[in-house]
Amino acid sequence: MGKTEIASAxxxxxxxxxxxxxxxxxxxxxxxxxxxxxxxxxTQVERVLPRWVAWMxxxxxxxxxAAEEPGEAVRAWDRLGYPRRALWLHRAATEIATLHxxxxxxxxxxxxxxxxxxxxxxxxxxxxAFGERHPVVDTNTRRVIARLVHGRAAAGxxxxxxxxxxxxxxxxxxxxxxxxxxxxxxxxAVVCTARSPRCDDCPVAAWCEWRGAGYPDNAPAKRPKQxxxxxxxxxxxxRIMALLRRRPDPAPLADVLAAAAEGGVRDPGQPRRAHDxxxxxxxxxxxxxxxxxx
DNA sequence: AACTCGGGGCC
DNA sequence: GGCCCAGAGTT
Numbered sequence: 001m002g003k004t005e006i007a008s009a010x011x012x013x014x015x016x017x018x019x020x021x022x023x024x025x026x027x028x029x030x031x032x033x034x035x036x037x038x039x040x041x042x043t044q045v046e047r048v049l050p051r052w053v054a055w056m057x058x059x060x061x062x063x064x065x066a067a068e069e070p071g072e073a074v075r076a077w078d079r080l081g082y083p084r085r086a087l088w089l090h091r092a093a094t095e096i097a098t099l100h101x102x103x104x105x106x107x108x109x110x111x112x113x114x115x116x117x118x119x120x121x122x123x124x125x126x127x128x129a130f131g132e133r134h135p136v137v138d139t140n141t142r143r144v145i146a147r148l149v150h151g152r153a154a155a156g157x158x159x160x161x162x163x164x165x166x167x168x169x170x171x172x173x174x175x176x177x178x179x180x181x182x183x184x185x186x187x188x189a190v191v192c193t194a195r196s197p198r199c200d201d202c203p204v205a206a207w208c209e210w211r212g213a214g215y216p217d218n219a220p221a222k223r224p225k226q227x228x229x230x231x232x233x234x235x236x237x238x239r240i241m242a243l244l245r246r247r248p249d250p251a252p253l254a255d256v257l258a259a260a261a262e263g264g265v266r267d268p269g270q271p272r273r274a275h276d277x278x279x280x281x282x283x284x285x286x287x288x289x290x291x292x293x294x
Numbered sequence: 295a296a297c298t299c300g301g302g303g304c305c
Numbered sequence: 306g307g308c309c310c311a312g313a314g315t316t
Contacts, residue, residue, distance in 0.1 A: 040311040047302070048311090081300030088313085118313045138311045157295090158312090185311060194309060195305075224296075226308075238300055281299090 002207045006148070007171045007180050013203035014183035019190070021045065023052065024182070030104035030129035031096075032056055037121045038089045043080055045189070051080055062093040063102045071293025074283060075245050083241055083283055087294070088116025106130035119163075127181055133174040135166035136181040140188025145169075147192060151209030154194070156220040231266050236274040239263070241283065250290035 022028065023036035035055055039048040055076055059065040065073060070090040077086035092114040096104055104125065105111055111122035126132040137145075142155035145165045155162075166184070170177045191198050199205050210216070229235055243251060243259040253275075260271035275291070278284035285294050 037311065042300085042310055042312055044302080044310055079301065081302080082312090084299065085313085116313070120312060124311070136311090139309085140311070189311075227298095228306080229301075230306095232300095234298085234300055241300090277299095 003169060004171075006169065006204050006207050007176065009203045009207075010183045010187065011171075011176060011179045014179060014186055018182070018186050019045070022049075024128075028129075029060075030106075030125065031060075031062055033129040034092070034104050034121075034125050035089065037124050038085055038092075038116060039080060041085060041121070042082060047080065051076070051078055059093075061102060062096040062104070065090060065093040066097040069294065070282075074241070074293050078245070079242075084281055085116060087282060091115040092117060104129065106132060108132075108134060124181075127178050131174050131178055133170070133177045134181075135163045135170055136185070137162045137166050138185055138188075140186075140192075141166060141181075141184045143194060144184050144188045144192050147197075147210035148204060148208050151213045151216070152218055152220060153210060153216065154219040154222075157223065231264070233270065233274055233277070236260050236265060236270050237278055240271075240274060240278060244284065244291065244293050250287075250292035253286065253289050253291055256291045 018024070021036075023033050036048065036052055039052055039055075058076065059068070068090075070087055073086045073090040074083050077083055080086075095114050096102060100110070105114075106126055106129070108122045108126050111117050111125055112119070117125070120136070120138055123134045123136045124138075127134055127136050139155070142158065142162055145162070146152040146155040149165060149169070166181075169180070169184075171180055187202070187204075191202050199208070199211060202208070205211055239262060240256055240260050243256060256275060257271040260274055265271060275284065275286075279286055282294055285292055
């Protein structure tokens with residue numbers, strides 16, 4: 001009953017109201033879109049924008065990035081968080097340059113084979129850069145579907161059913177499907193938000209099962225609680241990465257361990273463990289008591 | 295299936 | 306202080 005109307009209402013809302021983001025512009029290259037998707041993994045649009053602009057200015061093609069040391073990618077990543085993504089993006093660029101003639105592949109399976117690209121990013125690039133027809137499901141879309149279709153306050157754990165749910169709503173034409181995928185994400189990001197949804201501004205409120213049921217507080221399984229950041233290994237790793245981004249030359253290990261402890265640690269062994277884990281991840285290289293980016 | 299991995303912003 | 310965020314890789 002509502003499928004066509006929902007898509008039509010949501011798509012026209014998107015055409016009217018969507019934020020004007022540079023990777024959505026007409027001339028955005030597949031590489032530009034791929035870079036945006038890497039940066040947007042677990043990171044909000046406002047924080048990504050300036051880093052993305054600088055990145056595309058400096059490395060307009062995969063081969064341009066592949067020609068640089070991976071550490072330069074990590075440095076340019078700045079404080080976007082999860083710096084392994086910078087390393088993986090550099091690797092993906094190298095794979096695209098060498099295996100695909102510097103052209104981002106359009107096919108989901110070939111995208112999935114690239115480092116750092118999983119189920120979400122592969123479909124997002126295939127759909128938004130090449131116009132292929134697939135369901136694209138991120139955390140926003142999962143919440144929109146949970147409310148609109150299932151009448152729940154929040155999404156449960158991620159599952160393969162998410163893709164089937166989205167597929168069931170997807171318009172037939174490739175072009176409309178691509179807009180619908182983007183529109184569902186946009187709706188979740190700016191209207192159907194996790195904390196205080198703005199249902200008065202929602203273009204599909206009339207079809208929303210959760211609204212129809214009177215906004216029951218029926219949230220299913222939550223994701224596991226995130227450990228506190230303060231005093232965590234993540235925080236200590238972050239201190240080390242901040243130091244190495246800042247320093248142009250290799251830093252003595254003693255300086256690195258001191259910086260890791262700055263502001264306090266849970267136990268004396270934490271700086272060393274953090275350093276070792278960074279080395280294991282390939283984010284840090286240690287040679288002769290000197291520490292540097294890869 | 296559960297863990298790990300940044301950092302910032304908002305309540 | 307807890308929760309959330311255009312997820313992915315490892316075990």
